[in-house]
Amino acid sequence: MSSDLFRPTSIERLGEMLATASGDGRTVGIRGAGSKETWGAAGVEPDVVLSTRGLDRIVEHAAGDLVITVEAGVALAEVQRTVGSAGQWLALDPPEPGATVGGVIATAATGPRRLRFGTPRDLLIGITVVLADGTVARSGGKVVKNVAGYDLGKLFTGSFGTLGVIAECTFRLHPRPPALRVVTTSTDDPSAALQAVTKTGAEPTAAEWDGSTLTTVFESIESAAEQQADWVVGAIGGDAGSALPPGFGARPWEGMAVGLKLTHRIGAMCEALAVLARALPDAVVRAHVGSGVVLAGVDPGALAALESLRSSIAGLGGQVVVACAPDDVKRDVDVWGPVRGLAVMRRLKEQFDPDGLMCPGRFVVTP
Amino acid sequence: MTALAELTADCRARLKPSQVITEPAELRTYECDGLSSYRSTPGVVVLAESTDDIAYVVGRCAALGVPFVARGSGTGLSGGALPRTDGVLIVTSRLNRIVHLAPDDERAVVEPGVINANLTSAAAPHGYYYAPDPSSQQVCSIGGNVAENSGGAHCLKYGFTAHHVTGLEVVMPDGSTEQFGGMAPDPVGYDVVGAVVGSEGTLGVVTEVTVRLLRTPQSVQTVLAAFRTIEAAGDAVSAIIAAGVLPAAIELMDALAIEAAEAAVHPNYPAGAGAVLIVELDGPSCEVVAQLADVERLCLSAQAFDIRIADGEAERGLIWKGRKSAFAAVGRISPDYIVQDGVIPRTALAEVLQAIDDVAAEAGLRVANVFHAGDGNLHPLVLFDESQGETERAEAVSNRIIELCLEHGGSITGEHGVGHDKVVHMGKMFSPVDLDVMQLVRCAFDPAGISNPGKVFPTPRLCGERPGRRSGAHPLQQAGVADVF
Structure with a gap:
C-alpha cells in the first residue's frame, strides 16, 4: 500500500492527526489488527491509513460493576484475559484471531453466543469517537443503565469506519459461568431440533449447525448445565460432553474465497437453508440457529447466483451480504445489496463526514 | 391566519371531527404527562388513527413550520410529551392494534399505542412474552417505551427497549414515511433503529414497531429478604453479583418506601425492616433452584432477618405490587x-x-x-x-x-x-462538543427542528452546510450507479 501510516498513541493525538489530514482533504482508512480487511466493500485506497494499535490501554476494569473501558486498539482476547481473572467475560465471541475491540465494533462481528447475549450493539454502553475533522466526542457512559442523550454507540457499531474513528469503548460484562456442557446431534432440520430443545425449558447460550450436526451449548453452574444437556439428549438425541467440537464458531469461509452472510426471519430457517442449498449446492454452511443468521463459504463463481439468492431470501424477511471476498471479486458485485432506510443513512453520513473522507467506499450501495 | 390556525383548519378538513381537539377544556387534559409539575396547553391535539393521519399532520407541520410533539399514554416522568402552545400534540393511543404476532419468528409487529402489558398478554398463550416491563406497564404504550428506551425491573438480565426493538416505521419530520430494520437480525447499513429508540420523539414519530418476543422461562422464583439496615441489604446485592448470579431483577426499598407501600397496597412486608430486597430468578428450573439456594445463603450472610420465597403467583404478585406501586404510594405519607x-x-x-x-x-x-x-x-x-x-x-x-x-x-x-x-x-454530563456531535443525528432527521423541540438538548444546533472540499469520489459514485459511504 502506498498510503501514509498514522499510529497515534493517544485519542488527543488521533484527533490532531485527523484534523490535519482532513484539512488537506486527504481520505483516511482505519486499521486495527487487519483481521477483517476483506470485509465490506472494496473501497478506494485511502491517502492515509490510521492504525489504532497505538491506542492500546485498558482504561478501567470496574470488576464490581461488571464494566470495562478500553481503547479501540486493544485485542478482544486481551480484554477476555483481563476480565477473565475476575471470573467475568465480555460476551462477544467472533472468531477472527487477534481482532481488536474497535474492529469488532466497527464491523458488528458476532459469534454463536449471540443467541444468549446479543450482538456488539447490545453490550456497548459508552463510546468515544473521533470525526473526520478531528472532533472528539463521547456518548453513553460507564453505567449499564443510561438513557441520557443520543446513543452514538449504536450508530457507529457496524459503520465500517465510515462515520468516524471508534477510539474508546465501554462494555457491560457478564459473569463467566463455571461449567460448560455441549450436546452434538445429527440433524438435517436444525430449526425444528432447536425448537424441541427450548420446549424442554433448556436455555442454550449458543446453537450452531454445520450442515449436518447441531451443537447446543450450555454454560451455567455445573448441575444446571448437566441437567439441561440431559434434557436435550432426551428430546433430540445426540452426545453430551464437556468440550466444544473442533471448528465450533469458526467461519465457514476459512480457506475459501468468498463468505456470504444470510439473514432470515427466525421461523423461516428451514426455507432459508433450502433456498441456499438450491442456489449454491456446494456452499459450506454454518448457521447461528435461533438467531436468524446463516454463514456460507463459496467459490467466486457462485456469485453469479447472488441476485437470485437475494430475491428468494428477501421473501423470508432477510438479506444477503457478501461478508468477505478478495477486492477484485467485490468490485464486480453489489456487496451489500438493497438497504432499507438508505436516504436517512445518506443524510447521517453527510452530517458526520461531509467531505466523504472516512473509509471511502467500504459501504457502497445501489440506491 | 396563523400557521397553527391554518394547520388546524387543514386537519379539520382531512380528519374526522372527533380527531381534532381545540376546545380549551379538552386541551387541558393533555397539558402535562406523568410529570405534572410542568404544564403547557397544546395549540391543537390530533388523535391519530393511522400512519397516514400522522404523515399528513407532520407533513403540514413541515410545510407551515409548526412544531409537533408525539404522545402515547402520557405516563412519562421527564416531561418528554410536554406539549407546546404554538404546536400540535399528536396522540397515538388510538393506534393500538397488534398488527402481527409471530411467535415462530419470536417477533411481534405493533402500533405505537399498544399498551405494554397487553402485548405480553397476547403473546403468553404461545409461550412468549415481551421483556421490558416499566412499572407503568399496565397503562404505558410501546410507542412511549420506544421514545424513552424504557427499562423496568427486569432489564438487569434482559436489557432495555433498545435491545428488544428490531424494526421501526417512522414518520420523518418532513412528513415522509421510512422503514428501518425488520423481522430479521442485523439489517444492512447504519443502526438507525438503535439511534431512534431513546431519542425521545426528537427524530420523528414512530408509527409501527417490530419487537422481539422471548420464550416464557420455565421457572420463576421471587425472594423477599428483610434487613435491619439498608447497608446490609446493599451488601447482599454486592455478594449476589460477586457470586456470578444474574437475577432477572434485584429491587431495593428503604424503610420510608416500605412504610408508604404498606399504607397504600398492604404487601405485608416483614415488620421492623430497614430495607427489603426483592430478588427474582428465572430460567430453567435446575438453574433457578441452585441460584435460589445461593441467594438465600448470601442474604443470610448479610444479616437478613426474614426471607420469604413467594409460593405461587398470588404471593409473587403481592411482593411486586408493593414495589411497583411505590411511587404513587408515597402520596400516602x-x-x-x-x-x-x-x-x-x-x-x-x-x-x-x-x-x-x-x-x-x-x-x-x-x-x-x-x-x-x-x-x-x-x-x-x-x-x-x-x-x-x-x-x-x-x-x-x-x-x-x-x-x-x-x-x-x-x-x-x-x-x-x-x-x-x-x-x-x-x-x-456531556461537553458542548459531545452535545453538538449528538445533534448531527438530529440534523440528519430534523434539520428544521420541529420534532419535539426543546427536549433533551439544552442548545439546539444550527444545521447548516459546513465548508469543506470534496475528494476521493468512488468510481461507482462518479458513474452515478451507487452511493458510497
Whole structure:
C-alpha cells in the first residue's frame, strides 16, 4: 500500500492527526489488527491509513460493576484475559484471531453466543469517537443503565469506519459461568431440533449447525448445565460432553474465497437453508440457529447466483451480504445489496463526514 | 391566519371531527404527562388513527413550520410529551392494534399505542412474552417505551427497549414515511433503529414497531429478604453479583418506601425492616433452584432477618405490587414528592445513599429510596409539603442527588429520560462538543427542528452546510450507479 501510516498513541493525538489530514482533504482508512480487511466493500485506497494499535490501554476494569473501558486498539482476547481473572467475560465471541475491540465494533462481528447475549450493539454502553475533522466526542457512559442523550454507540457499531474513528469503548460484562456442557446431534432440520430443545425449558447460550450436526451449548453452574444437556439428549438425541467440537464458531469461509452472510426471519430457517442449498449446492454452511443468521463459504463463481439468492431470501424477511471476498471479486458485485432506510443513512453520513473522507467506499450501495 | 390556525383548519378538513381537539377544556387534559409539575396547553391535539393521519399532520407541520410533539399514554416522568402552545400534540393511543404476532419468528409487529402489558398478554398463550416491563406497564404504550428506551425491573438480565426493538416505521419530520430494520437480525447499513429508540420523539414519530418476543422461562422464583439496615441489604446485592448470579431483577426499598407501600397496597412486608430486597430468578428450573439456594445463603450472610420465597403467583404478585406501586404510594405519607431517576455504579451504592441522607437531613426533608439495585438505578423520592413552602428546598435536594450521581461516574437518567425536566443537567454530563456531535443525528432527521423541540438538548444546533472540499469520489459514485459511504 502506498498510503501514509498514522499510529497515534493517544485519542488527543488521533484527533490532531485527523484534523490535519482532513484539512488537506486527504481520505483516511482505519486499521486495527487487519483481521477483517476483506470485509465490506472494496473501497478506494485511502491517502492515509490510521492504525489504532497505538491506542492500546485498558482504561478501567470496574470488576464490581461488571464494566470495562478500553481503547479501540486493544485485542478482544486481551480484554477476555483481563476480565477473565475476575471470573467475568465480555460476551462477544467472533472468531477472527487477534481482532481488536474497535474492529469488532466497527464491523458488528458476532459469534454463536449471540443467541444468549446479543450482538456488539447490545453490550456497548459508552463510546468515544473521533470525526473526520478531528472532533472528539463521547456518548453513553460507564453505567449499564443510561438513557441520557443520543446513543452514538449504536450508530457507529457496524459503520465500517465510515462515520468516524471508534477510539474508546465501554462494555457491560457478564459473569463467566463455571461449567460448560455441549450436546452434538445429527440433524438435517436444525430449526425444528432447536425448537424441541427450548420446549424442554433448556436455555442454550449458543446453537450452531454445520450442515449436518447441531451443537447446543450450555454454560451455567455445573448441575444446571448437566441437567439441561440431559434434557436435550432426551428430546433430540445426540452426545453430551464437556468440550466444544473442533471448528465450533469458526467461519465457514476459512480457506475459501468468498463468505456470504444470510439473514432470515427466525421461523423461516428451514426455507432459508433450502433456498441456499438450491442456489449454491456446494456452499459450506454454518448457521447461528435461533438467531436468524446463516454463514456460507463459496467459490467466486457462485456469485453469479447472488441476485437470485437475494430475491428468494428477501421473501423470508432477510438479506444477503457478501461478508468477505478478495477486492477484485467485490468490485464486480453489489456487496451489500438493497438497504432499507438508505436516504436517512445518506443524510447521517453527510452530517458526520461531509467531505466523504472516512473509509471511502467500504459501504457502497445501489440506491 | 396563523400557521397553527391554518394547520388546524387543514386537519379539520382531512380528519374526522372527533380527531381534532381545540376546545380549551379538552386541551387541558393533555397539558402535562406523568410529570405534572410542568404544564403547557397544546395549540391543537390530533388523535391519530393511522400512519397516514400522522404523515399528513407532520407533513403540514413541515410545510407551515409548526412544531409537533408525539404522545402515547402520557405516563412519562421527564416531561418528554410536554406539549407546546404554538404546536400540535399528536396522540397515538388510538393506534393500538397488534398488527402481527409471530411467535415462530419470536417477533411481534405493533402500533405505537399498544399498551405494554397487553402485548405480553397476547403473546403468553404461545409461550412468549415481551421483556421490558416499566412499572407503568399496565397503562404505558410501546410507542412511549420506544421514545424513552424504557427499562423496568427486569432489564438487569434482559436489557432495555433498545435491545428488544428490531424494526421501526417512522414518520420523518418532513412528513415522509421510512422503514428501518425488520423481522430479521442485523439489517444492512447504519443502526438507525438503535439511534431512534431513546431519542425521545426528537427524530420523528414512530408509527409501527417490530419487537422481539422471548420464550416464557420455565421457572420463576421471587425472594423477599428483610434487613435491619439498608447497608446490609446493599451488601447482599454486592455478594449476589460477586457470586456470578444474574437475577432477572434485584429491587431495593428503604424503610420510608416500605412504610408508604404498606399504607397504600398492604404487601405485608416483614415488620421492623430497614430495607427489603426483592430478588427474582428465572430460567430453567435446575438453574433457578441452585441460584435460589445461593441467594438465600448470601442474604443470610448479610444479616437478613426474614426471607420469604413467594409460593405461587398470588404471593409473587403481592411482593411486586408493593414495589411497583411505590411511587404513587408515597402520596400516602407526604402531600408532595419528587421522583428522581439517577444512576450510579453499583459499587458506590453505600456511599451515595449516605450522601443522600446527609443532603436530606441538611435540608430538613425526608427521602424515600426505591431502586433497581442490580444496575445502580436510583429512584429517590424527595418528600415535601408545598403548603409549607418546601418546594424549592425539595428541588435543590433532588438536583443535588443528580450531581452526586455524576460525581460518582453515573448518569442523570437511567430510564425516565431527559425530556424537558433534565435538559439543564445535560451540560453537566456531556461537553458542548459531545452535545453538538449528538445533534448531527438530529440534523440528519430534523434539520428544521420541529420534532419535539426543546427536549433533551439544552442548545439546539444550527444545521447548516459546513465548508469543506470534496475528494476521493468512488468510481461507482462518479458513474452515478451507487452511493458510497
